[in-house]
Amino acid sequence: MDWTRTETSNWALLKRLLALGWLYKARCLGVVALQTLFMAVGVGGLALTGLAVDVIRFRHTPEEIAWPRLLPPPGDAYRLRVVAYLALGILGVAAVRAALNYTAVISSARLVQDIVIHLRSKLYRKLQELSFRFYDHHQSGSIINRVTADVQMVRMFVDGVVVQGLILLVSLALYLAYMLRINPLLTLACLAPAPLMWIITMIYARFVKPAMLEARARYDEVILTLAESVEAAPQIRGFAREELMQGRFDGDNRRFYDQQRRIFTATSLYSPTIGFLTNTSMMVLIGYGGYLVIRGELALGTGLLVFFGLLSQFTAQVNAISGLVGTVQQSLTAAQRVFEVLDMEVEIKPPERPVPLPHPRGAVEFRGVTFGYQPANPVLHDIGLNVKPGQVVAILGPTGAGKSTLLSLIPRFYDPQQGTVLLDGIDIRRLDLDELRNHIGFVFQESFLFSTTVRSNIAFGHPNATDDQIRWAAEIARANEFIEALPEGYDTVVGERGADLSGGQRQRIAIARALLHNPPVLLMDDPTAAIDPQTESEIHAAMENAMSSRTTFVVTHRLSTLRRADRVVVLERGRITATGTHRELVDQPGLYREIALHQLQEHAGEAPHG
Amino acid sequence: MAERRPRHDAWSLLADGGRIRRDERLERPLDWALCKRLFGLMSAYRLRRNFLFALVFTRSVQLPLLAAIPPLILKGPVAEGDVPGLLLAVGGMGLLALLTQATMFFRVRLAHELGEAVVRDLRGAVYAKLMILPMSFYDATKVGRVISRMTSDSENIKAGVQDVLFVAIVQLGQMLVAAGIMFWFDPVLFLAVIGMAPILYLINRTFRKKLSRTHRIIQESFSRVTSTLAESVSGIRITQGFSRQRINADLFHNLVEDHSEFNMDASRVSGTFMPLLELNNQLFTAILILFGGWRAWHGYTSIENVVGFLFLLGVFFGPVAHMGTLYTRLIMSLAGAERVFRLLDLPVPHPDDELPAGLGKIRGEVEFDDVTFAYHEGNPVLHEVSFRAEPGQLVALVGHTGSGKSSIINLITKFHTPTRGTVRIDGRDIMAIRGTELHRQMGLVLQVNFLFTGTVMDNIRFGRPEATDEEVRQVLDHLGCRDVLEVLPEGLATRVGERGGTISLGQRQLICIARAMLADPRIMILDEATSSVDTLTEIRIQHALQKLLRGRTSFVVAHRLSTIREADQVLVLDQGRIVERGVHAELLAHAGVYARLYHQFTRAGEAEGGGD
Ligand SMILES: Nc1ncnc2c1ncn2[C@@H]1O[C@H](COP(=O)(O)OP(=O)(O)OP(=O)(O)O)[C@@H](O)[C@H]1O
Numbered sequence A: 001m002d003w004t005r006t007e008t009s010n011w012a013l014l015k016r017l018l019a020l021g022w023l024y025k026a027r028c029l030g031v032v033a034l035q036t037l038f039m040a041v042g043v044g045g046l047a048l049t050g051l052a053v054d055v056i057r058f059r060h061t062p063e064e065i066a067w068p069r070l071l072p073p074p075g076d077a078y079r080l081r082v083v084a085y086l087a088l089g090i091l092g093v094a095a096v097r098a099a100l101n102y103t104a105v106i107s108s109a110r111l112v113q114d115i116v117i118h119l120r121s122k123l124y125r126k127l128q129e130l131s132f133r134f135y136d137h138h139q140s141g142s143i144i145n146r147v148t149a150d151v152q153m154v155r156m157f158v159d160g161v162v163v164q165g166l167i168l169l170v171s172l173a174l175y176l177a178y179m180l181r182i183n184p185l186l187t188l189a190c191l192a193p194a195p196l197m198w199i200i201t202m203i204y205a206r207f208v209k210p211a212m213l214e215a216r217a218r219y220d221e222v223i224l225t226l227a228e229s230v231e232a233a234p235q236i237r238g239f240a241r242e243e244l245m246q247g248r249f250d251g252d253n254r255r256f257y258d259q260q261r262r263i264f265t266a267t268s269l270y271s272p273t274i275g276f277l278t279n280t281s282m283m284v285l286i287g288y289g290g291y292l293v294i295r296g297e298l299a300l301g302t303g304l305l306v307f308f309g310l311l312s313q314f315t316a317q318v319n320a321i322s323g324l325v326g327t328v329q330q331s332l333t334a335a336q337r338v339f340e341v342l343d344m345e346v347e348i349k350p351p352e353r354p355v356p357l358p359h360p361r362g363a364v365e366f367r368g369v370t371f372g373y374q375p376a377n378p379v380l381h382d383i384g385l386n387v388k389p390g391q392v393v394a395i396l397g398p399t400g401a402g403k404s405t406l407l408s409l410i411p412r413f414y415d416p417q418q419g420t421v422l423l424d425g426i427d428i429r430r431l432d433l434d435e436l437r438n439h440i441g442f443v444f445q446e447s448f449l450f451s452t453t454v455r456s457n458i459a460f461g462h463p464n465a466t467d468d469q470i471r472w473a474a475e476i477a478r479a480n481e482f483i484e485a486l487p488e489g490y491d492t493v494v495g496e497r498g499a500d501l502s503g504g505q506r507q508r509i510a511i512a513r514a515l516l517h518n519p520p521v522l523l524m525d526d527p528t529a530a531i532d533p534q535t536e537s538e539i540h541a542a543m544e545n546a547m548s549s550r551t552t553f554v555v556t557h558r559l560s561t562l563r564r565a566d567r568v569v570v571l572e573r574g575r576i577t578a579t580g581t582h583r584e585l586v587d588q589p590g591l592y593r594e595i596a597l598h599q600l601q602e603h604a605g606e607a608p609h610g
Numbered sequence B: 001m002a003e004r005r006p007r008h009d010a011w012s013l014l015a016d017g018g019r020i021r022r023d024e025r026l027e028r029p030l031d032w033a034l035c036k037r038l039f040g041l042m043s044a045y046r047l048r049r050n051f052l053f054a055l056v057f058t059r060s061v062q063l064p065l066l067a068a069i070p071p072l073i074l075k076g077p078v079a080e081g082d083v084p085g086l087l088l089a090v091g092g093m094g095l096l097a098l099l100t101q102a103t104m105f106f107r108v109r110l111a112h113e114l115g116e117a118v119v120r121d122l123r124g125a126v127y128a129k130l131m132i133l134p135m136s137f138y139d140a141t142k143v144g145r146v147i148s149r150m151t152s153d154s155e156n157i158k159a160g161v162q163d164v165l166f167v168a169i170v171q172l173g174q175m176l177v178a179a180g181i182m183f184w185f186d187p188v189l190f191l192a193v194i195g196m197a198p199i200l201y202l203i204n205r206t207f208r209k210k211l212s213r214t215h216r217i218i219q220e221s222f223s224r225v226t227s228t229l230a231e232s233v234s235g236i237r238i239t240q241g242f243s244r245q246r247i248n249a250d251l252f253h254n255l256v257e258d259h260s261e262f263n264m265d266a267s268r269v270s271g272t273f274m275p276l277l278e279l280n281n282q283l284f285t286a287i288l289i290l291f292g293g294w295r296a297w298h299g300y301t302s303i304e305n306v307v308g309f310l311f312l313l314g315v316f317f318g319p320v321a322h323m324g325t326l327y328t329r330l331i332m333s334l335a336g337a338e339r340v341f342r343l344l345d346l347p348v349p350h351p352d353d354e355l356p357a358g359l360g361k362i363r364g365e366v367e368f369d370d371v372t373f374a375y376h377e378g379n380p381v382l383h384e385v386s387f388r389a390e391p392g393q394l395v396a397l398v399g400h401t402g403s404g405k406s407s408i409i410n411l412i413t414k415f416h417t418p419t420r421g422t423v424r425i426d427g428r429d430i431m432a433i434r435g436t437e438l439h440r441q442m443g444l445v446l447q448v449n450f451l452f453t454g455t456v457m458d459n460i461r462f463g464r465p466e467a468t469d470e471e472v473r474q475v476l477d478h479l480g481c482r483d484v485l486e487v488l489p490e491g492l493a494t495r496v497g498e499r500g501g502t503i504s505l506g507q508r509q510l511i512c513i514a515r516a517m518l519a520d521p522r523i524m525i526l527d528e529a530t531s532s533v534d535t536l537t538e539i540r541i542q543h544a545l546q547k548l549l550r551g552r553t554s555f556v557v558a559h560r561l562s563t564i565r566e567a568d569q570v571l572v573l574d575q576g577r578i579v580e581r582g583v584h585a586e587l588l589a590h591a592g593v594y595a596r597l598y599h600q601f602t603r604a605g606e607a608e609g610g611g612d
């Protein structure tokens, strides 16, 4: 279930990207309108310049000046003063243009930013909802790249392709109309290379998209190796594998570089070709246009000069098309990656009409539950277990038996393939997901802390918890004492993953985090693995004293905890092989008895053998 | 030394709902030393770079020439009505165009290659640096931050290297050549045009400052976005377990919104800057029309010259506007470079390559001589610790959580260095031994385990990359836990997810132990190596280890008794001090801390019963 490397069809992607643009249609059109106006005013300025040139050129034969219809010739057309007016006009037009330009830049920037905010928030929201299975199989580096770089490229589709494309169309039409009005034949001659440009661009695009997709994937690899190396710094250092890892990283780095080079080769061929075609247009203009000027069929100012201005704008725009096509490629590549996340089905869905259960008593039942991370490979087989409210159930079993898996089914981190899990007699799939999880306190087998204050870590699930509540939870988890000894007490910021605390300290904060707000169901996955027996028994005692009764599932290997339990469940290879109290189980032959005897013997002082 | 621990970093922002404020201190003048170093990165590719220089110089002549041909044609053949001359000239223009584009081909290609090669090297260098930075760096640095050094910062550096300098040269050259041609057309008119240049300079200067500030802020805020994101992803299971998705999403939304607001600031600045420059260009056109017109009117110059000026105006002033963009890019790449260089320049307190090589095979004697150690100055976690482990001894470290057991391990492995006192290996001060040489003879299982994405087999082989599959299986057999791993869907070829997330914790610990054993170490470190392994498997492993550890010095941290009982030496730690030492029996007789701990175990096993 890796990222589907299959290519989604470009059309499907395009449609979705357009739909994204459609969300912002009014504002896109606003930007297009502003830009068009901006250009039209520019053409006006150009016309004024051309006129001025002609006025000067034909100062002695003013009747040859081709006055535009909008601007009737003044009576004193042969006076220098007219040139001054025209110069002033050019300035006036320029001022309007500048104002328009500013407005256009700001409104398009706002548009861009709003799209980015929209996409990033949406992606993040989606990432928050995606189920555990998604994270089991997807690399975080790639996920991060999608929210950062890829989002930028996707939004470029709206402002860089849709908006720019519209502007391009409008402006091309505008320029084309004007050029045709000046001289149709010249226009046709000058634009002859345009179709060729289009074809070349298409060929380029076809090659580049898969190449870019590949490059992005290789880039993800670089980042993954990097991220892992930072996280595994002690292991790499400790096994003196610096060179090995450097080699691996250099390899990734080089593969990315090689892929990039493949793209450069195409790019470096593409842009000069387009450039040359542009030059050809210019040559046609000068050659043919110059010829026309010589023959007196084209004015120098309002004709050739203006045409020159228009043609440079026009080819600049056509060149922009090539940039645009590049952008389309990048956007498509990125869109595929972004939509992959957005489309990813949320495996664990809350029901449409949840059954309300504001105050569960805490009866948990497994009914015929079979579950496998891969359906073909069940980890739990036909689990049946009925736990009464307030009971303490200890789960014991060999490594890999499925203990953690069993616990993870109760808050619906995964849904079983067969059977049901019930809370207070209600199928948990019919409960609101957040409500269900709010009723459950979870001490994960690994104590992950966020790099924020100790206080925020404990209050992670209930950000509004009071200081007293936080202290109360820390007290029970026997964490209060060491927290207060930290440089800034509860306000000490811990390192990433809690890196600057000892293992047992992390675990105790994790326990406090789960105990806060007294959840009716408590799931503890080997909660004291890193804690010494004395502290462990203190924690147990404190929990018994300070907390009301709750349903507790605790995975443990320690006899001390097993004995405390109302019920012990022995899990072997995904099946419950025995349940009962400590007393009952010690008297039966089986795994439990063996383990119990081993631990008892150990404590009695004789090392067990066998 | 290492980057300071970020105080109010992304997650605390998220957790506390704070927002970033615009920060004034980010304003800074252009740093020439930094520029020099940035562009110095290219010197590894001297040949390519020089070729590129030659190309851009050529282009800076070709481009204005190409632009000057039309006005020249107008002035010449067109004004004279010379049709064959016109055709010839157009043919010449075609040739020049061909040449220009050929130059372009190499220029684009080389620039990209150079830029990409430079960042590739830079990435490699950053990685190499990461491999030698002291462990304290990792305690205080977020993964997301390091990643953004490699991603956005490197991208900015690339843009700076491949574009800024070369494009600037083309643009400047273009300006100069255009100026020359204009001067040749009509010196007086040219002087009038050039007289306006100071305005441009002033506009440029004002906006440069503003831009450089906003871009710094943007990069800083982007770093926060990335590191928050990274942590959100790695902590997703906790987030969902505690139903905090919505709160996080809202807070992230704020963060992204802030980031966008900073981007808006930048747009506002450049949105004012660009139109102003434009306006200025039009001002030139107006002046040209007015003054040039006047001159042409009175016959001081020809109208073709004025038109020629109009043609060249774009070539002359275009670069000015372009310079603004280039400057922004330069600022961004300098900001990126600054951060990458800061990482590269971090001091490595005791670099390996300054130490003598040739440790040779060690016997495995480890001695602590009055060692005091603090992670943060003034806050020692180990006090005057002294002990001595003879070669081949099994030393057990016992104590409450947080008493300093792992810290002792951190000193033996040279991950950290003592604040006071000496650690000796085979009688040699550890500070005089190369870390890598020492580590080659060590096998470690650290309290926080880590698996790489890859197969189980690959992960075990990490201990000795040249080991064959058979050897890996043998180690598992010796440890007696091959069956536990072979039940995995594809046995030892099963791929594990990030950090080994797709197999059980106990399985991960077994892999780590096998990995350390495969390394065939002289000194073995087992820090809570079996804390998540079930009792029976643990017992099996302990028996196996008794044999496997023979002849190796080993340090074992465990909360379970059986290990401790076998130890040649037990060190009992309490709040960073060794309070008792000896073998099990002696310590028990002594009736101190250890005896209390021991009775705790015993009582837990026998007496008090739960609710049956
Ligand atoms: N990287 C670090 N930076 C700062 N302080 C640290 C760091 N690692 C540990 N500490 C502190 O040093 C003290 C000793 O920690 P250490 O990890 O050595 O304990 P430990 O005996 O291994 O405990 P445990 O049994 O819980 O693993 C603790 O108070 C802890 O908070």
Ligand SMILES: Nc1ncnc2c1ncn2[C@@H]1O[C@H](COP(=O)(O)OP(=O)(O)OP(=O)(O)O)[C@@H](O)[C@H]1O
Pocket: A136, A373, A374, A379, A397, A398, A399, A400, A401, A402, A403, A404, A405, A406, A445, B487, B488, B501, B502, B503, B504, B505, B506, B507, B532, B533, B534
């Ligand atoms: N996310 C996952 N994806 C695929 N397989 C998994 C995943 N998590 C665990 N497994 C596999 O499912 C089986 C049961 O794992 P589980 O974590 O439930 O064991 P456990 O009983 O908790 O073991 P331990 O005592 O080591 O923690 C193991 O074989 C494990 O490799």
Ligand SMILES: [Mg+2]
Pocket: A403, A404, A405, A445, A525, B504, B505, B506
């Ligand atoms: Mg588990």
Ligand SMILES: [Mg+2]
Pocket: A502, A503, A504, B405, B406, B407, B447, B527
């Ligand atoms: Mg420890």
